[in-house]
Amino acid sequence: MSLLTIRNLSVEFATSSGGFRAVDGVDVEVDEREILAIVGESGSGKSVSMLATMGLLPWTAKITADEMSFAGHDLRSLSGPARRRLIGKDMAMIFQEPMSSLNPCFTVGFQIKEALRQHLKLDREGRKRRAVELLDLVGIPEPERRLAAFPHQLSGGMNQRVMIAMAIACNPRLLIADEPTTALDVTIQAQILDLLKDLQQETGMALILITHDMGVVAETAERVSVQYAGQKVEENAVEALFDTPHHHYTAALLAALPERATERRLxxxxxxxxxQFDRPQGCLFSPRCARADDRCRQVDPPVQPAALGLARCHYPLHAPQEAQAVEVAR
Incomplete structure (x- = not known):
């Protein structure tokens, strides 16, 4: 049984000019001990879909889903107290920007111990021991002394490690990492990714990695879900997706990788x-797709079978010739 199952998730924000659908019919499924990457450009709805799952969106968001369950809990009908017992303990999230997610008025030790106090009911000494253990686990030197540091006294990489320590404090079954390497230099990025992989293997938790870096996906994930303009446009195992992408957007993302460039110009x-105001009819990628035709611009594309990566496309890449002939005939 899947640990997290989401079916037909949509998120719409109320605006002065009506509503804007930031997530449109997205499905997500994650098994125990699995690493799933969700990729796409900024504005693709990656973070919003996971924030909706965590129940962290503002009241202006209207969330609908046919199914949204975690470890047997229906997330759509959870009461406030039940959700607070679940979120932060069994489901945890590393937010995108640590300097805006950590409270500047409190020490990092206080913020880590607050989660332990809320969920594990440890005494004062127990919370301190666990906080020191967590900072040591994420590779922060002199962890006992760092408990008294404020976020502004630590580097960006250190603060990101503190965010990871807070997220794994209660040994969650599912960890969502939202762009965990944003704004970090390359060497620190590699350290953070190695840390997340090691923690996932040691604790057995499932990991959802939200990113726009396909290189990170290749090094870390087992399965990839590609989102574009709020829709999932393809999903496949990492090797299959890199070898034979089926959606034109996925192929374009991979072609933009420097190591795949065949010409001097990337x-x-x-x-x-x-x-909100320039959403096209038909396929949402059609204005940017070199192979789009009138059908793409007018008719919503179907979701292809799993053999074609669940690609949301009229003319998927690497499809059998007879299947493409049938599609063209239609």
Whole structure:
């Protein structure tokens, strides 16, 4: 049985001019001990879909789903107290920007121990021992002394490690890491990713990694879900996705990797992810796709079978010729 199952998740934000659908019919499934990567450009709805799962969106967000369950709990109908017992203990999240997520008014030790006090009911000495253990686990030197440090006294990499320590404090069954290497230099990025992989293997937790870096995906994940403009456009195992992408957007992302470039000029994807006022009819990627035709621009694309990576596309790449002929005939 899957640890986390989400079916047909949609998130719509109320605005002065109506509503904006930031997530549109997304499915997510994660098994125990699995590493799933969710990739896509900024504005693809990656973070919003996971914040909706955690129940951390503002009241202006309207969340609907056919199913949203975690370890047998229906997340759609949880009461406030029940959700607070679950979130932070069995489900935890590393937020994108540690300097804006950590409270500047409290020491990092206080913030780590607060989670332990809330969920594990440890006494004062027990909380301190566990906090020191956590800081040591995430590779922070002199952990006992660092408990008294404020966020502004630590580097960006150190604060990211503190965020990880807070997230894993109660040994969660599922950890969601939202762009955990943003704004860090390359050497620190590698250290953070290695740390997350080691923790996942040691504790057996499932890990959802939200990123736009395909290199990170190749090094870390087992399965990849590609999102674009709030929709999931492809999902496959890492090797299969890198070897034979089926959606044109996925292929364009991979082509933009420097190590795959065959010319001096790095390929790019023209245009931007559509927003509230420029959302096209038909396939949402059609304004940026070199192979789009009138059908793509007018008709919503179907979701292809699993053999074609669940690609949301009229003309998936690497499809059998006879299947493409049937599609064109339609």
């Amino acid at each position: 390929p790019t994807i023209p245009g931007v992810v559509p927003g």
